[in-house]
Amino acid sequence: MIDNNEELSLLEVRELIYSILGSVFLTPPSIDQVDIILEEKLFESFPLELDAEVFRQGLDQLCQWAANITESNKNEVLTELNDDFNTLFVGPHKLKAPPWESVYRSEEKLTFDAITLEVREFYRRHGLEVAKKNIEPDDHFGAELEFMAELIGRQYKALELKHYEEAKLLMDDQIEFLSEHLVKWAFEFTQDVISNARTDYFGGLARLASAYIQWDFERLKTS
Numbered sequence: 001m002i003d004n005n006e007e008l009s010l011l012e013v014r015e016l017i018y019s020i021l022g023s024v025f026l027t028p029p030s031i032d033q034v035d036i037i038l039e040e041k042l043f044e045s046f047p048l049e050l051d052a053e054v055f056r057q058g059l060d061q062l063c064q065w066a067a068n069i070t071e072s073n074k075n076e077v078l079t080e081l082n083d084d085f086n087t088l089f090v091g092p093h094k095l096k097a098p099p100w101e102s103v104y105r106s107e108e109k110l111t112f113d114a115i116t117l118e119v120r121e122f123y124r125r126h127g128l129e130v131a132k133k134n135i136e137p138d139d140h141f142g143a144e145l146e147f148m149a150e151l152i153g154r155q156y157k158a159l160e161l162k163h164y165e166e167a168k169l170l171m172d173d174q175i176e177f178l179s180e181h182l183v184k185w186a187f188e189f190t191q192d193v194i195s196n197a198r199t200d201y202f203g204g205l206a207r208l209a210s211a212y213i214q215w216d217f218e219r220l221k222t223s
Contacts, residue, residue, distance in 0.1 A: 012156065021209050029085065044063055054207050058204045059204070087196070100141070105184060126173075144177075144181060154170050183213065
């Protein structure tokens with residue numbers, strides 16, 4: 001059994017990882033993001049270590065990617081990242097890894113269907129909605145990860161205030177959201193990213209996300 005301080009520390013780490021992963025899949029990379037990754041040695045000092053081979057492969061891939069960046073090639077690296085982001089997730093051509101749950105889980109492979117609305121309702125229960133409602137589908141992989149980060153942040157605050165019942169409900173909602181949504185499609189989506197990414201950055205992040213989501217779900221179920 002972990003004490004309250006250890007639980008709070010783990011919540012901080014979980015919130016940070018979901019936030020990082022949500023951001024990189026939701027928005028195209030910027031020069032500022034690349035600079036932060038390099039300055040803070042994000043992947044060399046990642047806040048969590050897992051035994052999962054896929055997780056270690058992802059971190060190794062990301063560390064190697066970061067090690068190959070210099071001042072002279074940074075702009076070229078950024079161009080490659082944005083091209084990869086667009087090819088995988090944006091278009092204009094057929095997407096290599098469509099980032100929406102409904103594409104993977106509905107027979108029609110369309111967005112804004114019943115699954116999208118289920119995710120929207122989950123957000124609504126917590127007073128949240130996506131920034132581009134009715135433009136960007138609610139079931140975007142990055143948005144779902146950021147929603148998990150929000151629930152974890154709220155659980156952290158509830159525990160700090162010793163609102164244990166509220167904290168338990170927020171943890172239950174995390175388990176439910178993982179079980180009903182992220183776990184049902186994250187592996188297939190990240191495999192598409194791994195298979196089609198032309199940069200180690202997105203290939204590594206997909207491996208990291210796949211292993212982390214499964215680890216987090218299994219850990220929460222036994223908490």
